[in-house]
Amino acid sequence: MDDGMRQETTLRVKNKFSKQYRNGYPLITKEAIINGKDLKEEGVLVKLVDESNQFLGKGYYGNQNKGYGWIVTNNENEEFDxxxxxxxxxxxxxxxxxxxxxxxxxxxxxxxxxxxxxxxxxxxxxxxxxxxxxxxxxxxxxxxxxxxxxxxxxxxxxxxxxxxxxxxxxxxxxxxxxxxxxxxxxxxxxxxxDVNFAVYLNDGAMVGIFLDQREVRKTIRDKYAKGKTVLNTFSYTGAFSVYAALGGAAKTTSVDLANRSLPKTTEQFNVNGIDEKTQSILVEEVFHFFKYAKRKGLKYDMVIMDPPSFARSKKVTFRAAKDYTSLVSDAIAITEHDGIIVASTNCSTFGMDKFKGFIDQAFKDNKKKYKILEEFSLPSDFATIKQFKEGNYLKVVFVQMLG
Known part of the structure; x- marks a missing residue:
């Protein structure tokens, strides 16, 4: 669509939302707009004005999550060419x-x-x-x-x-x-x-690695893995396990419900010269595995958990905002004294403080003490702006279980 041909629709913003847009908030939220029904075709240009017709920003209409699109300039005459x-x-x-x-x-x-x-x-x-x-x-x-x-x-x-x-x-x-x-x-x-990954660029939405965990993986390899038994849950293609193995872990165990996680994780080990037979790769429901490990008295020096924000299997529905505390409790039960839990979430509906609150609650519930060793949010190539806190969705905390 040529920019000169694009229609432009004026969207009126309720007064109580106009300040956030003046301050650079970029998402055009549905509840902020008075005349959302004027939006017809996605891709049209939109000009936001407040209730007294003062210009607030210019962008485009595109339905995404909770929004009608994005403001991309505060210059009224900008052409999106x-x-x-x-x-x-x-x-x-x-x-x-x-x-x-x-x-x-x-x-x-x-x-x-x-x-x-x-x-x-x-x-x-x-x-x-x-x-x-x-x-x-x-x-x-x-x-x-x-x-x-x-x-x-x-x-x-x-x-x-x-x-x-x-x-x-x-x-x-x-x-x-x-x-x-x-x-x-x-x-x-x-x-x-310097770690190898096999990716498939034409293989649906997931290419084989989530790039936002780069610094976390490096930290596991360089500082924590040596000599440790490592359990990697919701392991997908086993990226954390590969780093742990390369960092000298005594053994890694990767657990994921998806059938393809087995060949995918095997491949990632192999392209790094690691024989997958020296590691353990299980296709199993993570919550079921926690129960099994607890029953068998299994303990790990390090437990890594990076669940999806929302997951459903036949038996369990997991929602990060509601269920993360119980997930940490599951991990506590099978973590060695002085062991480390790497708790991670990409859920954008809560911030780091609330996330640490979930972790704290789990330790209280289990009458255990802990200390936070380090924490991570998105690496710098995942650029964020302070006006849009939800954009910085990644929260990772390295927690040591004390005594």
């Missing part, structure tokens, strides 16, 4: 200079939505290839401009995309996510802190 995207991409690359020069890490996030000035999409770099995640139909209408801007700013071998928005009520995943250039090998090997 290729030049605009080029400028934003160049600024984003500038912020990631240190990663572009780092040969030990060849995968990271190049553009992080509202943290880099345009909410609704992200771009990840996987050693020569890009993956664009589109989070609404609205932002997807800017695809041509974004691709043109990438072409001007970056020299890459190939580009993939993931449409992470709903069409017809179901999540839409294309059979083929390849966009342009040449296709990546399968698997495509990337490096992170």
């Amino acid at each position: 290729t030049r605009f995207f080029v400028r934003k991409l160049q600024q984003a690359l500038g912020k990631r200079e240190f990663l572009l020069k780092d040969n030990s890490t060849t995968a990271y996030r190049l553009f992080n939505g509202e943290g880099d000035g345009i909410g609704g999409f992200t771009i990840e770099y996987f050693d020569g290839y890009l993956v664009i995640n589109w989070y609404s139909e609205g932002i997807y209408t800017f695809k041509e401009e974004v691709l043109a801007a990438i072409g001007e700013v970056l020299d890459v071998k190939g580009i993939y995309e993931k449409k992470r928005f709903n069409t017809d009520g179901g999540t839409y995943v294309e059979d083929d996510d390849f966009v342009s250039g040449e296709k990546a090998p399968e698997p495509h090997l990337i490096k992170e802190n």
